[in-house]
Every structure is written in structure tokens, then in C-alpha cells.
Amino acid sequence: MRFSVKIRALLVVFLSIFGAFLVGVIWAASLEDQISKAKSLYDNGKFKESALAYKEIITEFKEELKSNDEKVVEVWQSFGEALQKSGHADLAQKAFDRAANHRKKSAKYSKRKSSRVLLTRRRLSSGKTPSLRYSGI
Numbered sequence: 236m237r238f239s240v241k242i243r244a245l246l247v248v249f250l251s252i253f254g255a256f257l258v259g260v261i262w263a264a265s266l267e268d269q270i271s272k273a274k275s276l277y278d279n280g281k282f283k284e285s286a287l288a289y290k291e292i293i294t295e296f297k298e299e300l301k302s303n304d305e306k307v308v309e310v311w312q313s314f315g316e317a318l319q320k321s322g323h324a325d326l327a328q329k330a331f332d333r334a335a336n337h338r339k340k341s342a343k344y345s346k347r348k349s350s351r352v353l354l355t356r357r358r359l360s361s362g363k364t365p366s367l368r369y370s371g372i
Contacts, residue, residue, distance in 0.1 A: 266306075270292060277317055282317050282320035283317075285313075285317040286321050289317055293311070311337060312334040315329075
């Protein structure tokens, strides 16, 4: 069966667009899968492993996180909580600072979640141990 040049070109364009769409969907699912894994580790008391998983998410999905203000704040906040629970208060403070900085850049982020970030920063800077109840972000 012979196709005209125009039909072949349209077919190539369609398959290219569809393929790019599928890659985007699979990539997004991978980010969500990795976040679920990190949350699960945290929920099971494996704080060091959870922190490492969040670090990997931040590195591996850097570009995608740049375009998702809400998700980047949540990942940095959760990373800080895992670091804090694993005994790395200094690194946790840096992660909380990054979450707060990203929050300032995002007008879309809800006040409820941003207040959690700021409250944790205040408690750390005052020397109090923050409430690290995991909220299931």
C-alpha cells in the first residue's frame, strides 16, 4: 500500500506528537511514583532513606519541578522533614529555606501549606523542635 508524501508527513507529525505526549505522561507518573515511595519510607520510620529518596527526586526531576511551583515546595518541605527526623537539623533548615523561597515565587500556593513551611522555619530558628507530623503531601 502506497501513501502519498502528504499523508506520510502527517502520519510522522502525528506519531511524533503522540510519542512526546506519552513520554510526558510516563515521566510525570514516574515523579509521582518516586514521591509515593519517599512518603512511604517516611511513614514507615525510614527517615534517612526517605531523605535520600527526596534528594534523588530533586536531582532527577529538576526540570519538571521548576515548572510546578506547588510540587517543588512540597518536595523541599518533605525533604526537610525527613532530614530533620534523621538528625540533620542544619541540612533540614536549608531545605525548609528552599521551600519557603519557592513558596514566595508562587502566587498559586495555598496559605495553609505555606504557613506550615514558615512555622517550621520559625521553630527551627528559635531552637525549638518543630512538629514534624507528616501531613501526607
